Amino acid sequence: MKELEKITPMEQDFAKWYTDVVKQGNLIAYGPVKGTIVFKPNSYGIWEQIQKNLNEYFAEKGIQNVYLPLLIPEKLFNKEKDHIAGFNPELATITKVGDKELDEKVFIRPTSEVLFADLFKNSIESYKDLPIIYNQWANVVRWEKTTNPFLRSREFLWQEGHTCHSSAIEARKFTKGMISTYAKFLKNYLAIPTIIGKKTPKEKFAGACSTYTVEAMMKDGRALQSGTSHYLAQNFSKQFDIQFKNENNNLDYVYQTSWGVSTRLLGAIIMTHGDNRGIIMPPRVAPIQIDVLELFANKNKEVHVYCENLYKELSRKFRVRLDSSDKGPGFKASNSEIQGVPIRIEVGPRDIENKSVTVVRRDTLEKIKINNENIKEQVEIILNEIHDNLYAQAEKRLNENTVFVDNYDEFKAQIKNHKFVVAPFCCLDSAEEKIKNETGATTRCLPKKFDKPLEKHKCIFEDCRKETNRYVVFARAY
């Protein structure tokens, strides 16, 4: 194992801090094709926990998992014009197999709307077959120009859900319900607070009628889009001819939704909770929740036996790792810290004498002596406290750094000041473009909680200044 290296302080250089944390936390290696990454056990383990727990939420909603092909023939992809226009520049294209040219180009899926549309077309006859609520866990490829581990890579992992409904009302309800599910999941499992809202027409998904989003605030004040849910209306069903017989025995096109979260969430975890010692894993998705560290065990067999028993006992309920190597106590502690393990339990000869162990919290670095009865119960309480503390810290930061402005000068100042800025805004594409060029900020969403504001304000955009009751969150974003 390589020696632990230093992490650049986030105050000094946030981007460098992020890269250092990712590298030192034993999270990834770079793949041989530029912009691809290897998910090592310490990051893939988080993704496995996300899959497991989100699948439970999905099962409650009657969602069924499926798996569709990686490969999309050119003709199929070209059916929905906005969709192909949105994705074309990033499409990895297979033209050959071995030494043979293919007759038709084949794309690697950047998302699977057209594949699901093709499937649905042949699966539905009447309203009795509806709704269909499918999800898949899959890899997708988008050939991005600039890449960053977890946040933007040429291949990433995600879940993408796709549904068909017999009415627009039901489909819209499902779209909104899913964005709430994501917000709940991020809160309950990742300890990440979010702003729920609707995307502006400019920022919505290519091919969607409307897009809902959960936006999280990173420690540098930038926004990270953490999950989206799209109401596709009949945009795809009309192009792909997905019809059903309704209750009146008339043919109609189905109403569709799609929705997803991706391995970006791993980036969100790092930049929401991490500190200058590295990543801090939210306990409920941490691949390792507890490190048991044998201190000076080579000199004391009693410590070794004790730790092995403690490891076995805790493993019944938690994801635990035992470090019984011959490294020094300082190295073992640093190694646990830099990998973000929520709790480490240090056991040395004196602890055995005193019938106690030392628990160290990764979030507060607090050392807690606990007696060695009911360790499991005490540890469970501490893990929940860590989750609650991480969430509370993040929520406080989000609230303190979200500000309302009603004029463009203040807007620019607050964006420069790394804030989430809520502003009255008419949502013209050209205005968004200009604001982005001038300030680096993009619209994140029309937040749900400002749905019905009490009073109208003038649009922030100086060429507009019309009265509006639309409020939009702006921020610089990942």
Place this chain on the structure above:
Amino acid sequence: MKELEKITPMEQDFAKWYTDVVKQGNLIAYGPVKGTIVFKPNSYGIWEQIQKNLNEYFAEKGIQNVYLPLLIPEKLFNKEKDHIAGFNPELATITKVGDKELDEKVFIRPTSEVLFADLFKNSIESYKDLPIIYNQWANVVRWEKTTNPFLRSREFLWQEGHTCHSSAIEARKFTKGMISTYAKFLKNYLAIPTIIGKKTPKEKFAGACSTYTVEAMMKDGRALQSGTSHYLAQNFSKQFDIQFKNENNNLDYVYQTSWGVSTRLLGAIIMTHGDNRGIIMPPRVAPIQIDVLELFANKNKEVHVYCENLYKELSRKFRVRLDSSDKGPGFKASNSEIQGVPIRIEVGPRDIENKSVTVVRRDTLEKIKINNENIKEQVEIILNEIHDNLYAQAEKRLNENTVFVDNYDEFKAQIKNHKFVVAPFCCLDSAEEKIKNETGATTRCLPKKFDKPLEKHKCIFEDCRKETNRYVVFARAY
């Protein structure tokens, strides 16, 4: 939902039977690129159970899950000559992104030895970092000419494990241990008996030193290779320069293994257990273990309430589905049967009166009246009996249809007779080739249980007829 159609009897046309079962069992749809398939909930659900349970076996062996990129640059792939020669004709090749030509061709992984080699090269310093025992669940692409759902498709899902060890002995032991794990898994979860053995030099994995296999017998007597484990020796580590410092502080190349099972297992399940009514799901990996069928429920509210409660109660322990639709009893039973659900519980008004329910076993079609106390316990016993029965049937068939021969005439007759034929054989590549051309049979393995035969026999191959103590299983194979 479409009307249930008929399944061709397997005695009449086994290939047609298989296609019908796959289609009628609601297992797949065909993808838009020829040779690709959609895994629908009823087949993807089996794969999820396989993942979950095999992951538990893997965790016991200290295996860590990771995820490596889909994309392999041409240069990297070309480093191991046997490996590239084996895979080149089937490699899907990305040459363009959007409208731009790439500088270097990129292959879609057909397997990931070179990606893992590239990762290991930068991860290992000394023997203290070894062994490394990684696994990934992933999709791979091999552009096969003839395809068949689950058995041979252009994209399939699998797990591929890759390990590095400090000694040849340890790596060989791991290779053999994994093939035993697969055999145990197939027995305990899929109810499939297998013959464990070593591949002949001609049939081993491209780039391996030796390959071990588990071979299962399908109902038509053909063999299905169901899992493989490869001892790679230093073949890749030398090409990719994966070195470590051993205990004597000298540099050495690591010894490697790789091993995998794939969604072929779904084909194995169908062709091992299925009958003329369709697939029969082995209970421990069935996505739905129990169908609760409300009979005449629209006329009887008591039945409906009873079934809902039964569904809730059983769901605590099993994967259950409730059919409370307005279809007739016959349709509901057929629908459950054709999807291979191990048990259906039929509840009609009379059952409520008699305080009993009717359990129908999918394997034997036996109807069992059970009283409605302790249903959970009774159902668990029946599910275990179904597993045991499926295994016993398959084992009996395997034993009865595996024959020993010592001359080529009998060999040809028994192959024609759809048997697994064990024969003395010197394992010359050219002899294998000729036998394959003449009989359609390939070598499946040198079986473990014939490792040390009591007596030598003459090689089956007529141009050879040397005395040998090698025994080889031949069969026609998928």
